[in-house]
Amino acid sequence: MRILVIHQYLWSHYKGKIYSELQKIVDKHKQDELLVLQTSINELTRAKLGPADRSIHQYNYQVLVEDYYENIPNWKRAQKMLYWVRKFKPDVVNVSGYYEVAMNLVVFYCRLVGIKVIISVDSTEDDNPNIWWKEAIKRFVVNRAHGFFNYGSKATEYMIKFGAKPEQILLENNAVDNQKILSIYKEALPDREKKKEELGLRPFNFIYAGRLMAIKNVANLLISFKSLGNKDWGLIILGDGAEEQKLKQYVADNQVEGVKFIEGQAWYNVPKYTALADVFILPSYSEPWGLVVNEAMVCSMPVIVSNKCGSAHDLVKQGENGYTFNPYDTNELTEVLRKFVEKPEQIKTFGQASKEIIKKYSPEQVAQEMYDGFKKVTHEN
Template sequence: MRILIVHNMLWAHYKSSVFQALQQLVDQQTDISVLVLQIARNERSRASLESNSYESTPTYMYKYELLFDRYLEEVSFRERAQALLRHAKAFRPDVINLTGYYDPAQLLLLVWAKVNGIRVVMQNESTAADQQRGGWKEQLKRWVFSQCDGFFCFGSQAADYVIQLGVPSSKILLRKNAVDNNVLQSVYNQSLPSRTQQQQVFGLRPNNFVFVGRLIEAKNLPMLLNAFAEARKQSKNGTDWGIILLGDGTEKANLTQQISTLGLTDQIILLPGRPWFRVPEVLALSNVLVLPSRSEPWGLVVNEAMACGLPVIVSERCGCAVDLVKNGQNGFVFNPDQPEQLSHLLTQFMDGLVDTNRMGEAARQIIAPYAPEAVAQEMLNGFIKITN
């Protein structure tokens, strides 16, 4: 069996860890080979997070070809289509895994595969809740999905969305998403001993909630700041807690102004984004991750925080909430349109009414099956299933 995987970006580390695990499984077989076609180096919007300049950047080993050594936005439809078809014809796959249904060049590859009797697995990370759905786009998706033989979905909500569009549940081959748990845990553990010292360097409180991600409207950060301001008033320990916002984005200036207006410049700190493998350095300065998004197909930062043993407070609009957050065990889920719910949860942590150590241990146990090795094994099982 010859497996061809099409992926947008070489830089997507969380996929690279899965591809490496898949390569290791394939190398144990004599009749299976795999090749990953990386269309571009990165997306322009994520360029600031590229980690090429860091000597400690983890490297991943798997068979791939980088089609265009530039940003994805700079690669035209014609270039993508010609390159994908040329490489697919040369590789002669038995099954193709496509990144998504939104790229016309990959849809063209889908049609080519169907004409030539090649099986197709479609990746889906969208959910019914992450944005408004309807109209001709949904009808197009129904047709595209009807042409596919299987689906790798980012969690239960993504799988449910595919099923709503007419896909039999038997075609759902994967319902997980993974990050490199081992690397994240290692960096976190190395950073913990200097926690107090680093908190003093950054002017942080001894206890902190942390947000990691782009500072954009969909992340719902103004609501988080208002909820924290209210919780600070309600909690007897309000002055011992702060918030770390780790990331960059278009809303940075507005958030800075809001922090000033709330009178919380000494408790809410903005730190610039950093490569993924250095995020645990900031998680080590924190107690609880908060992801308040109004729209979030999955939320890989929740995987990252749980791998490091942090409790999580996650919006119900995040795709990972159903699969990863067990209410009261490793964290809590809340309605992002009801700030009083978030204020209450923040207050609970501030007042010590939540056993963070127990929740952190539960987080590690819950995230363990969401490891690259487990996801790769399920992918391989899926490829074998549909080709047989």
């Protein structure tokens, strides 16, 4: 079985781990071969988060263009993708999404020449406004696939709506490098109190980690935090982006105390700051999944996640390891924050629940389910 995977960015460290695990499985079967095409090095919005770490990509891969994704025209992407499809002669191709012209051309070409197609889906119905003609195009592309690797149950619901059959759902999982994240977190813990003192942090802290963009809804998070008015709790905002100055101005103008802004970090530094906090928050208006939730749960943290994030529906067990909320309702978020402020003793029990829940969301498990999916669509035993 010859497996070809087409992905967008080499920078995606979590995918690097999953593909590395997939390579290990493939190597156990001498008749199988894996090739991963990375379209680009990174995307422009993540340019400040550090270069792609090639050392974590322990699998057979090719970078199609050594540039940022947005700088590569669709025709060039399609040309290079189709070149490798013809050269590698795969039995099955896994493409990322159904929204990019070049990827869709690969789908149509594969169907034309009899190559099986699996689409990786990170979208949900809540992601973007659903315009009828765009939905029609999505439906057309989706119905060309033989199977789907979905990032959670909400993505599956979306594909079923478009006509995918339940037996075509080959994966409902998404993972980070659990072991690496936990290792970095544990290394940082002994210096936790010292570092908190250096940064002027409060005894307890909520933390948001991600880009500072309007869709991430950090503005409403600040409004909700301000309403708490508790001097024992602070808020760490880790990241940078277009909204940074606006958010800082709000804090200054409204004299919101206890907020600490920290510049964006490379992925391997984020757990060091997670170690300084107690409860993780992802307040986004829209998020296909939100892998930062996985990372926080690996570090045994309670999580507060917007119900517009895909991971909220699979990873958050209400009242057990965290809470979900309506991102448009600042009062609701304030009340959820207050649950931890009033009962900080539940932080540990919620964190332990997170640690247990996240165990099955591992790169090893994702890789195995991917391999099983490839075997299923190619009808090999």
